[in-house]
Amino acid sequence: MPRPRExxxxxxxxxxxxxxxSRGYRGTSIDELVTETGVSxxxxxxxxxxxxSLFIVSIKRYLDDVVDGNVRRLNEIEPPAEAVRQFFLRLVxxxxxxxxxxxxxTNSAAELxxxxxxxxxxxxxxxxxxxxxxxxxxxxxxxxGALAAGVDPRxxxxxxxxxxxxxxxxxxxxxxxxxxxxxxxxxxxPIKTPRQGRRTPDARASKRxxxx
Amino acid sequence: MKTKPxxxxxxxxxxxxxxxxxxxAADGLVSTKSRHGAKETLDRFxxxxxxxxxxxxxxxxxxxxxxxIGRSLRPTELLIFGSPQSGTPLLECAQTxxxxxxxxxxxxxxxxxxxxxAYNDLRYLEKRHGIGECGTAAQNxxxxxxxxxxxxxx
Numbered sequence: 267m268p269r270p271r272e273x274x275x276x277x278x279x280x281x282x283x284x285x286x287x288s289r290g291y292r293g294t295s296i297d298e299l300v301t302e303t304g305v306s307x308x309x310x311x312x313x314x315x316x317x318x319s320l321f322i323v324s325i326k327r328y329l330d331d332v333v334d335g336n337v338r339r340l341n342e343i344e345p346p347a348e349a350v351r352q353f354f355l356r357l358v359x360x361x362x363x364x365x366x367x368x369x370x371x372t373n374s375a376a377e378l379x380x381x382x383x384x385x386x387x388x389x390x391x392x393x394x395x396x397x398x399x400x401x402x403x404x405x406x407x408x409x410x411g412a413l414a415a416g417v418d419p420r421x422x423x424x425x426x427x428x429x430x431x432x433x434x435x436x437x438x439x440x441x442x443x444x445x446x447x448x449x450x451x452x453x454x455x456p457i458k459t460p461r462q463g464r465r466t467p468d469a470r471a472s473k474r475x476x477x478x
Numbered sequence: 479m480k481t482k483p484x485x486x487x488x489x490x491x492x493x494x495x496x497x498x499x500x501x502x503a504a505d506g507l508v509s510t511k512s513r514h515g516a517k518e519t520l521d522r523f524x525x526x527x528x529x530x531x532x533x534x535x536x537x538x539x540x541x542x543x544x545x546x547i548g549r550s551l552r553p554t555e556l557l558i559f560g561s562p563q564s565g566t567p568l569l570e571c572a573q574t575x576x577x578x579x580x581x582x583x584x585x586x587x588x589x590x591x592x593x594x595x596a597y598n599d600l601r602y603l604e605k606r607h608g609i610g611e612c613g614t615a616a617q618n619x620x621x622x623x624x625x626x627x628x629x630x631x632x
Contacts (some may be wrong), residue, residue, distance in 0.1 A: 298494070341511075342510055342511035342631075343508065343509070343510050343511070344508070344509045344510075345508070348508050348599065352624060355624075356619075356624075357626075359621075392598040443525075457603060459601050459602075460505060460506045460599050460601060461505070461602075461605065
């Protein structure tokens with residue numbers, strides 16, 4: 267019969283995730299995790315036979331916390347073009363320590379490449395999810411006439427997810443905020459400034475709809 | 479031959495998109511989903527505005543107004559706020575900005591029960607009054623507003 271675990275599993279994973287996020291996979295040792303989490307070495311090993319299994323669980327936690335949060339943020343502002351704009355402006359407005367920390371997925375991608383196939387697949391899937399979330403909003407923006415002529419939503423979404431990864435890497439080594447802001451401003455230039463008197467299907471619908 | 483069903487499908491999708499987004503489709507309006515009720519969202523926003531030292535000029539409950547004439551509206555409440563420090567530079571640049579200042583936010587619950595907090599996009603107001611060349615005052619206000627709205631809705 268398995269012994270009941272005498273520690274908070276969620277908190278352990280959260281601490282592990284933060285350690286891998288700040289110090290990388292190789293830079294984090296089981297010894298440090300034992301010290302930081304206060305979980306006994308025996309219990310830790312009973313649940314996670316090696317550092318790698320804890321790392322995979324940490325990446326999955328990051329997907330649930332951070333990546334889900336990003337996708338949610340992209341979906342909580344209307345109009346869609348404004349959601350995309352605010353997403354990137356907020357990114358480069360983050361506190362310096364947050365920028366310096368980067369993204370667990372980006373950091374792990376750079377550190378491990380394809381050495382860990384499972385981690386690499388999880389990271390690719392997560393990048394795809396964010397790309398798809400961007401793509402969905404950009405299609406909506408395109409339909410509302412909020413993108414410059416000739417902009418392909420899929421290609422633009424791919425450009426923006428690549429920009430996001432570039433920002434994450436450059437901020438890690440202390441590239442100036444002004445530089446990152448300039449990069450974002452230039453990348454957002456296909457998003458039109460809202461105009462007066464635009465007659466989109468949406469605008470016509472709002473005239474008809476009642477607020478009862 | 480294949481284009482006909484496809485365009486019918488596209489038409490249906492467009493109609494659906496139109497119906498789903500119609501609650502906040504007004505030109506130049508930015509709406510953010512709130513995790514709170516309409517009143518609580520505006521309470522949170524008002525508290526943050528006061529904490530920033532800005533003036534709150536009025537809070538107008540449209541639903542309460544409707545009730546007075548025996549009609550019912552879903553929760554729809556407006557807050558008018560601002561400060562001469564941030565507004566005056568814009569008024570100096572274009573006097574007609576006075577019709578859009580002080581700033582306003584509207585908390586409302588849509589037909590699906592989702593609460594939104596909406597405001598006029600400062601870039602839209604810039605265009606409306608032709609003050610694009612008047613420095614960064616409007617952009618700064620826009621940024622502050624975005625932050626306040628984010629905090630109130632999360």
